[in-house]
Amino acid sequence: MTQTPMAQPMIRTRGLTRHFTRQKQTIEAVRGLDLEIAAGELVAFLGPNGAGKSTTLRMLTTLIAPTSGSAEVVGHDVVRERAAVRRSIGYVGQGNAAGHQQRGRDEIVSQARAYGMTRSAARVRAEELLAAFDLTEHADRPVSTLSGGQRRRLDVAIGLVASPPLLFLDEPSTGLDPQNRVNLQEQVRRLHQDLGTTIVLTTHYLEEADALAGRVVVIDHGEVIADDTAPRLKSTLGDLISLGFADPSYAVAAAARAERIDGAQVSVDGTDLTVRVAHGRDLASGLVTDLPAVGAPVSRIEVVGPTLDDVFLELTGRSLRETSTSTDTELEGAAA
């Protein structure tokens, strides 16, 4: 876990907790979060549906108050200094922020003007964002006639207008097709790299957290269960060496040899053998060379590095892919 103290974190939470009451039952949506995020970080909150990611973001953006605990955002308390927090951040929530009768282009221009840009700078910025999110040809339509996916893209574009020092994005990719998801990632990356914007986003796309975020905070049942860079989270698991043999007896002989590797987890399934071990990529060639000598010539070998889903599975016993439902097709296809 990366829990090194930092001088002036952009975000600092202490025991941050939020309960909801539904039908006389208490839901502990966020349970005692202690988190520090430094200026310039790009952090992904990764977790299944209902893990507490949005509730955390909503507290950090002052939309809802914590039940207990505290949070400071850009040096301001989220309860006592709500206005100051709001002035310092950008936020793209899960809902559609865009108004309904305005044209998409005008929405972006008005937002840019509200942040103090000149009319011509606002227009230039609007065209850039429309192009980046593949919205240019829809820019003159009233927002109410856009599809769900197009509106989502407009929401995110509006959120990126102002370039605040700290930007929160709540599931920005949900509802986008793969091409637009890539466009979005590119925009987020540029904002982070070119302007040094600190970015906190939530996602249940493992690949997105892996590819984009410098730090992945894995949240489950309202608690942080892992917090590190994606490579370090994965390195705790080791690689998976998958071997195939012409005969099941070869696989058994090979398993006996593989079990002698320190820390290896070995399993045999018919003619297939899998070995999970740290530095599997380096060990694989030695194993292949050794196996004919123990009467187990190899027919097939593949080495696969661990994914963030393997990390989640190891931590919780559940796959994030199974626990999360995607609303992509629903949104992208839902023309109004």
Ligand SMILES: Nc1ncnc2c1ncn2[C@@H]1O[C@H](COP(=O)(O)OP(=O)(O)OP(=O)(O)O)[C@@H](O)[C@H]1O
């Ligand atoms: N306003 C509310 N009233 C009652 N329960 C709520 C409310 N908001 C959230 N919850 C509950 O709190 C828990 C955490 O929800 P939250 O939306 O923070 O999860 P999440 O990780 O963002 O999930 P998702 O990926 O689906 O957005 C869930 O059990 C949810 O049903």
